[in-house]
Amino acid sequence: MSATFLRMALLVSLGLCALGILWRVSTWFRVRIGPDARTIPLHRRLSAAVGGAFAALFSRRTPGILKAFVLDVLLQRRLFADSKVRWLGHLFILAGFLLLLVMHGLAKLVTLKVFPAYQATLDPFLFLRNLFGAVTVLGVMMVMGARRHRPASSPIVRRPGDRIFTALLALVLVSGFLLEAQKVASPRAFYRMTKEYLDTTDPEETLPLRTVWAAEYGVAFPDLQGTPDPDKLAEGRELHNDACASCHTRPTSAFVSYPISRAMAPVVETLDEADAERWLNYLHVFACFLGLILLPFTRFFHALADPVSLLANGAASTGPLSPAARATRRALATDACVGCSLCDDRCSVAPIARHLGNPALLPSHKLLATRDLALHPHSLDRVDAHARRVAEGAWLCTTCGRCTERCPVGLDLADMWDAGKGDLAHAGHPAPAQWVQERTALEWADSLGASPGALDVLRDAASPLSAHRETYSACVQCQTCTNVCPVVAHGGEEPGAIDLTPQKVMNLLRLGMVDLALGSRMVWNCATCYQCQEHCPEGIRVTDVMLELRGMAYRSLGQSRERRQPE
Amino acid sequence: MTQTQTEPKVWDVAVVGAGMAGMATALFAAEQGLSVLQIGNGGGLLFASGLLDLLAVHPIASRRLWGSPFDALAAIRRDQPDHPLARVDDATMRAAYESFTSALGAAGLAYAPLDDRNHLVLTSLGTAKPTYGVPRTMAAGVAAMAERVPCLLLDFRGLREFSARQIVATVGDTWPGLRSARIEFPGAEASSELYAAHLARALESHETRDKTIALVKPLLGDARAVGFPAVLGLGCSGVVHAAFQAALGVPVFEIPTMPTSVPGLRLMDALEHAVVARGVHRLLRGNVTSAAFDDTAVLSLGGVPGGETVSARAVVLATGRFTGRGLVAGQQRITEPVLGLPVQQPASRETWHSRDFLDPAGHEVNRAGLRTDSVFRPFDATGRPAWPGLFAVGSILAGQDWMREKCGAGIALGTARVAVDQIVRQLGAR
Numbered sequence: 001m002s003a004t005f006l007r008m009a010l011l012v013s014l015g016l017c018a019l020g021i022l023w024r025v026s027t028w029f030r031v032r033i034g035p036d037a038r039t040i041p042l043h044r045r046l047s048a049a050v051g052g053a054f055a056a057l058f059s060r061r062t063p064g065i066l067k068a069f070v071l072d073v074l075l076q077r078r079l080f081a082d083s084k085v086r087w088l089g090h091l092f093i094l095a096g097f098l099l100l101l102v103m104h105g106l107a108k109l110v111t112l113k114v115f116p117a118y119q120a121t122l123d124p125f126l127f128l129r130n131l132f133g134a135v136t137v138l139g140v141m142m143v144m145g146a147r148r149h150r151p152a153s154s155p156i157v158r159r160p161g162d163r164i165f166t167a168l169l170a171l172v173l174v175s176g177f178l179l180e181a182q183k184v185a186s187p188r189a190f191y192r193m194t195k196e197y198l199d200t201t202d203p204e205e206t207l208p209l210r211t212v213w214a215a216e217y218g219v220a221f222p223d224l225q226g227t228p229d230p231d232k233l234a235e236g237r238e239l240h241n242d243a244c245a246s247c248h249t250r251p252t253s254a255f256v257s258y259p260i261s262r263a264m265a266p267v268v269e270t271l272d273e274a275d276a277e278r279w280l281n282y283l284h285v286f287a288c289f290l291g292l293i294l295l296p297f298t299r300f301f302h303a304l305a306d307p308v309s310l311l312a313n314g315a316a317s318t319g320p321l322s323p324a325a326r327a328t329r330r331a332l333a334t335d336a337c338v339g340c341s342l343c344d345d346r347c348s349v350a351p352i353a354r355h356l357g358n359p360a361l362l363p364s365h366k367l368l369a370t371r372d373l374a375l376h377p378h379s380l381d382r383v384d385a386h387a388r389r390v391a392e393g394a395w396l397c398t399t400c401g402r403c404t405e406r407c408p409v410g411l412d413l414a415d416m417w418d419a420g421k422g423d424l425a426h427a428g429h430p431a432p433a434q435w436v437q438e439r440t441a442l443e444w445a446d447s448l449g450a451s452p453g454a455l456d457v458l459r460d461a462a463s464p465l466s467a468h469r470e471t472y473s474a475c476v477q478c479q480t481c482t483n484v485c486p487v488v489a490h491g492g493e494e495p496g497a498i499d500l501t502p503q504k505v506m507n508l509l510r511l512g513m514v515d516l517a518l519g520s521r522m523v524w525n526c527a528t529c530y531q532c533q534e535h536c537p538e539g540i541r542v543t544d545v546m547l548e549l550r551g552m553a554y555r556s557l558g559q560s561r562e563r564r565q566p567e
Numbered sequence: 568m569t570q571t572q573t574e575p576k577v578w579d580v581a582v583v584g585a586g587m588a589g590m591a592t593a594l595f596a597a598e599q600g601l602s603v604l605q606i607g608n609g610g611g612l613l614f615a616s617g618l619l620d621l622l623a624v625h626p627i628a629s630r631r632l633w634g635s636p637f638d639a640l641a642a643i644r645r646d647q648p649d650h651p652l653a654r655v656d657d658a659t660m661r662a663a664y665e666s667f668t669s670a671l672g673a674a675g676l677a678y679a680p681l682d683d684r685n686h687l688v689l690t691s692l693g694t695a696k697p698t699y700g701v702p703r704t705m706a707a708g709v710a711a712m713a714e715r716v717p718c719l720l721l722d723f724r725g726l727r728e729f730s731a732r733q734i735v736a737t738v739g740d741t742w743p744g745l746r747s748a749r750i751e752f753p754g755a756e757a758s759s760e761l762y763a764a765h766l767a768r769a770l771e772s773h774e775t776r777d778k779t780i781a782l783v784k785p786l787l788g789d790a791r792a793v794g795f796p797a798v799l800g801l802g803c804s805g806v807v808h809a810a811f812q813a814a815l816g817v818p819v820f821e822i823p824t825m826p827t828s829v830p831g832l833r834l835m836d837a838l839e840h841a842v843v844a845r846g847v848h849r850l851l852r853g854n855v856t857s858a859a860f861d862d863t864a865v866l867s868l869g870g871v872p873g874g875e876t877v878s879a880r881a882v883v884l885a886t887g888r889f890t891g892r893g894l895v896a897g898q899q900r901i902t903e904p905v906l907g908l909p910v911q912q913p914a915s916r917e918t919w920h921s922r923d924f925l926d927p928a929g930h931e932v933n934r935a936g937l938r939t940d941s942v943f944r945p946f947d948a949t950g951r952p953a954w955p956g957l958f959a960v961g962s963i964l965a966g967q968d969w970m971r972e973k974c975g976a977g978i979a980l981g982t983a984r985v986a987v988d989q990i991v992r993q994l995g996a997r
Contacts, residue, residue: 476890480613480827483764534851535835537610537827537890 006285013289020296021304028331033374034419035426037327048324056315068314072410073307079408082342086146092139100132105288119247127253129180133173134256140169147341153354157339157364161298168291175284181260182280184251185220188272197243208236209244218251218258220265305335306409313410330419333411334371339364343403343413349396360393363403363413369393370420373427380427383562391429394421432554433524435561441499444519444553447560465541465548466514472545474538475506481532481542487525498522502532502542509545518553526550577863577878578604578848580990583855583905584885584893586611588961588979590838591663592883594670595987597845601994604877605842606868608851609835611891616823617797617830619664619678619700619980622652623685623973628928635683636699636977651964652974654941655981663984668700674837674844677805679706687712691729691796691824693737697973702830704799704808708820711792717744719790720822721783723752725761728825729796748786753778766798767829770807780814790817797821797829804833850877855905858882860954881956881990884908884937884945885983886963893963894936901935903963908945908953911938911965929968936965942989943982956993958986 029045032038056065071077076094080087103111103125111118111125118125150156183189190213191201200206203223211232214224251258264271271277295301309332321329343363344350353361360369369390373380380387397417404413425434439447465471481502482488491498500508500522508517517523523546532542579601582593585608593605621636625643633639637657644653655663661681668678679701686709687695701709711718720731731747739745753775755761769775783793793811799821800807812819823830843849856869864882868875886893886905895904901912912935913919919932937945937959944952945959960982962969969975 478613478827479762480610483762483827483832488762489765489768534608535610535613535832537613539608539610 009286009289013292016293017295020293021301024296024301024305024335028328028335031331031334031371031374032327033330033334033370033416033423034327035422036323037330037419040324040327044324045328048322049328052312052325053315061315065311065314068310069307072310072314076408078410082406082408083146085142086340086342089139089142089146092135092142094139096132096134096136096139100129100136103132104129121248121251123249123253126249126251127255130177130254130256133176137173150341151354153357153359154341154344154350154362155359156341157368159297159299159339159368161294162300162339165291165294165298165300168287168294171287172284172291175280175287177257177260178264179277179280179284180254180257181264182268182271182277184218184254184257184261185265185268186272186277187219187221187269189277190219190221193244198239208232209239210236212236212240216250217248218261218265220261220268222269299337299339302336302338302409305332306338308332309336310410326415329412330416331374333413333416334367336409336411337364337367338409340408342406342408346402346406348398348400348402352396353393356392358389358392360389361396362393366393366397366420367413367416370416370423373420373423377423377427380424380429383428385562387429388558388562391424394424394429395431432550432558436519436524436553436557437521438561439519441516441518441520444557444560445513445515448515448518448556465545466509466552469510472506472509472540475503475510475540476538477503477507478537479503480535480537481506484531484535486529486531487522487527491525498525502526502546505546505549506540506542514549514552517549519557522546523549523553576602577880578602579879579994580604580881580883580987581606581864581866581877581879582883582885583607583866584887584891584961585609585849585851586885586887586891586961586979587615587976588887588983589883589885590842591667591980591983592885592960592987593842593847594838594845595663595666595984596883596990597842597847598666598670599987599991601987601990603842603847604850604879605847606850606853606855606866606877607886609839611887612835612838613827613831614890615831615834616826616828617676617702617705617834618688618696618698618823619668619976620697620969620973621660621664621685621699621977623697623699625972627968627971630927632685632697634685636685637683647966649966651939651943651967651978651982654943655977655985659984659988660977660981663980664700667980670841670845671834671837674840675803675805676833676837677703679703679709689734689738689794689822691734691822693734695738696823700976702804702821702833704797704804704821705823705830706820707792707812707818708794708822711794711818711820712742715742715744716791717789718742718746718792718794719783719786719788720745720747720794721786722747722749722796723755723761723766723798724749725752725755725758726763726766726796726798727760728763729822731794734822744789746788746790750779750782750786753782763796763798763824763829764801764832767801767804767832770798771800771803776807776810777814780811783815787815787817792818792820794820794822797824801829801832802836858906860957864954864956879956880994881958882954883983883986883990884957884959884963885961885979888936888962891962893961896932901932903937906953906957908937908959909948910935929971933968933970934966936963936967938965943986944989956990958990960986 029042029049076087076090079090107118107120120126120129147156190210194206194209195201198206203210210221210224211228213219214221215228215233251261312329341364347362349361353359359365380390394417399414399417401414404411407413424430485502488498488501498521500520502522505517505520505522526543526546528543528547530543533544536542580596580603582589582603582605585605589605589607590609590612593603596603622639622643623633623636624630625633625639626646640652640657640660643650647653664681668681671678681700685697685699686701688698688701688705689708689712690696695712720734722729722731731749735745735747752761752766754769770779793815799811808819850868852870853868854870855866857867859865863878863880865876865878866882868877884905888894889896892904894910895902899916901910903910913931920930921928939945939959940952943958943960943964944955945957947953961979962975964978964982967974967978969978
């Protein structure tokens with residue numbers, strides 16, 4: 001492989017990677033998440049970011065930024081607080097990969113400058129490269145192990161490039177170790193060196209040196225199996241010390257590659273004939289290049305976005321962010337999300353997600369859905385099952401804030417959900433309590449009556465209260481529920497806020513007119529304070545019935561609403 | 568808040584029911600220093616009017632009205648020795664009313680001082696109802712009606728259960744100075760329908776009160792008393808009532824409205840407050856599903872998460888009549904569903920009711936109920952007390968017609984007091 005070609009390929013990959021990063025970074029200023037972000041022009045967001053960065057750098061907040069860099073970016077203290085295994089695994093990957101990149105990948109640029117005597121085949125570098133590689137592999141295994149036992153209801157979010165990138169990373173590591181092992185065992189590599197340094201490739205002439213390298217350096221010469229000849233060994237050592245020792249440590253310190261080379265020894269000649277070293281080299285290098293190009297389009301882009309996000313957190317002043325800064329931070333957050341799913345594990349509504357079989361309720365999934373809607377504002381124009389699942393995810397969130405609290409990269413997810421809800425409402429998917437007001441209770445009842453089967457959901461096992469007349473048969477219509485209802489008490493201030501009073505809802509149920517109750521304002525404006533239920537002289541579970549009606553209405557009216565959509 | 572028992576405990580008294588009789592029992596027992604568990608919610612109290620009858624009519628066939636409830640008690644002891652009230656002596660009855668009303672007073676629901684007389688209270692139907700204990704907010708109405716002073720009755724547009732004009736139309740013939748007027752309730756001008764409890768809560772704010780007073784003042788004229796529907800405050804009716812009286816410069820009184828009413832809510836809140844303040848442990852959602860009696864009573868509860876049993880040395884059944892489901896009317900027979908006690912009742916369904924709905928003698932079914940000994944221990948099938956520590960109090964008892972006799976609270980408070988006194992004696996003797 002010619003050096004020029006390699007350099008060209010490297011430059012092209014670097015260029016593409018830079019373009020990719022630029023494009024991704026540009027989305028931080030272009031993507032508009034949340035209704036408040038819609039009116040802010042690009043230049044305001046840019047100037048807010050640049051201005052904010054400068055203001056932070058030349059202010060008393062510099063120590064805060066420094067602290068954020070050390071504690072949050074380098075030491076990952078938020079992850080440490082959450083999961084020690086993941087923290088250690090992540091640290092291993094981060095440290096192993098970075099050190100490999102600097103010492104091995106950028107050997108000419110960095111290592112040689114610092115250690116002029118650097119040789120990849122000399123200790124400690126030989127040992128360190130194996131160590132860094134091994135640490136990276138161990139880190140990957142730890143992180144994957146920590147994520148392995150996930151319930152099916154809570155899958156890990158993935159972007160399209162994620163698996164390819166992971167495969168490339170594995171390819172780089174594996175090919176690196178194989179390449180080193182092949183070089184250790186390969187007679188061909190040996191002759192290449194003797195040609196260069198001793199100007200000979202004659203097996204007989206190099207026999208003493210070969211004896212040393214077969215016995216102590218792991219080269220698999222087919223004719224030198226078994227116990228070495230002591231005379232030849234002594235003779236070879238002399239030559240070795242003169243010609244080779246200054247650049248070669250015994251490969252046993254390559255504690256990963258050396259055992260592999262032992263395993264490869266029996267077939268090493270075949271591999272040599274197949275030019276394995278060259279192909280492994282190509283594989284190793286081009287996997288690196290391809291990874292470089294793909295990096296900005298996978299979740300591993302978080303390696304760049306996270307430090308920016310964490311530093312921005314460290315730099316932020318105590319007051320609330322400006323709308324322009326907030327809009328940028330939201331877009332940045334969609335890139336900074338690692339997809340680690342720690343938020344999903346702590347989500348308050350995770351049990352509901354499990355019950356509904358709808359992972360869209362989980363934060364890490366919601367984050368991507370929010371971003372998707374911001375990128376494609378018309379993607380949810382149709383009211384269908386997909387849109388319902390996404391909306392369900394947004395509106396069932398209790399805004400408890402546990403995801404924000406737990407995010408290892410400190411994303412303000414609570415703000416993101418607020419913004420996402422605004423976008424959903426704008427896209428025609430407001431909260432159920434909102435869309436139910438699109439029609440009156442009577443109109444809803446008509447639409448239910450017009451669509452056969454819509455009322456079936458009212459009769460299933462999930463509505464144990466409403467389905468049984470015993471629940472409300474004791475009602476004497478005494479109005480106590482209405483009398484104590486704070487929603488009715490305040491409903492007078494707004495015309496149409498209350499269409500039926502609680503005791504009228506109970507009466508409809510008594511009369512078997514559930515369909516009329518479902519879309520009523522009373523059912524949907526109920527504050528579930530339980531005053532009615534606690535006061536009911538007949539012990540009727542008024543509030544429980546209201547809640548159940550709401551659940552039934554969400555399903556049945558939601559179906560009716562979906563059906564109404566034009567194809 | 569309901570709380571569940573964690574450690575096994577034997578209560579001195581388990582009260583089943585939280586109506587007037589159940590509350591009185593819990594209150595009296597706690598005042599005697601007994602540990603009390605009360606099972607059931609107090610919703611039934613909402614049907615109360617806030618007036619505490621003792622005994623006003625006897626015999627019901629002749630509808631004889633008694634000026635003094637204690638004279639009436641003496642008469643009933645003579646005429647109907649099986650009547651529950653015949654087993655409550657005057658001193659016990661007075662003690663019951665004193666401690667009951669003072670507990671209510673301490674909980675913010677003051678009553679006019681008790682004398683030995685029945686009082687006539689003007690109702691929202693325009694009728695005069697004889698009663699014994701009158702809430703202080705209604706007391707001025709008793710005097711105003713007795714003396715027929717010039718009086719202004721007010722109502723609010725949208726409050727459907729109360730019409731001042733209808734009252735004047737009914738009693739105006741005998742009360743020439745009685746006028747009516749209708750005003751808008753401040754802040755509810757847009758509402759077509761008003762609910763009494765909402766108005767009562769709204770009037771607890773200065774602002775609404777001042778606006779209402781400003782609307783009433785120009786209408787006063789020669790009125791020497793002003794009557795309102797019973798909506799003058801909920802938790803602090805005393806304060807609201809006093810504020811109206813001070814601002815208007817004439818006696819102000821409330822007229823009880825149809826159940827369920829604000830005075831009923833006040834009574835329920837005040838009683839709940841009073842029993843909890845005295846350390847009564849309440850299980851609001853529980854209901855007794857079965858019971859076993861041995862050295863102590865063991866009650867199994869339904870409606871409590873996880874289900875559980877409670878033990879007590881004495882059990883007081885205060886589950887009421889048909890609306891409280893203390894008695895259940897089947898096709899042929901009336902039964903007592905909680906403990907399955909025998910119910911004294913007419914021989915057959917045909918004799919439950921008189922042919923005449925308004926028969927002055929009432930209906931046989933209304934006198935059905937539990938038979939007990941003289942301290943209200945209900946009988947089993949053999950005619951003996953079912954268990955020494957089991958009592959039944961209040962309207963579930965046989966031999967009375969509290970609605971026609973105007974003695975609902977009298978039976979509740981009197982029988983509760985007798986039972987608690989007996990429990991104290993029995994537990995002391997152990």
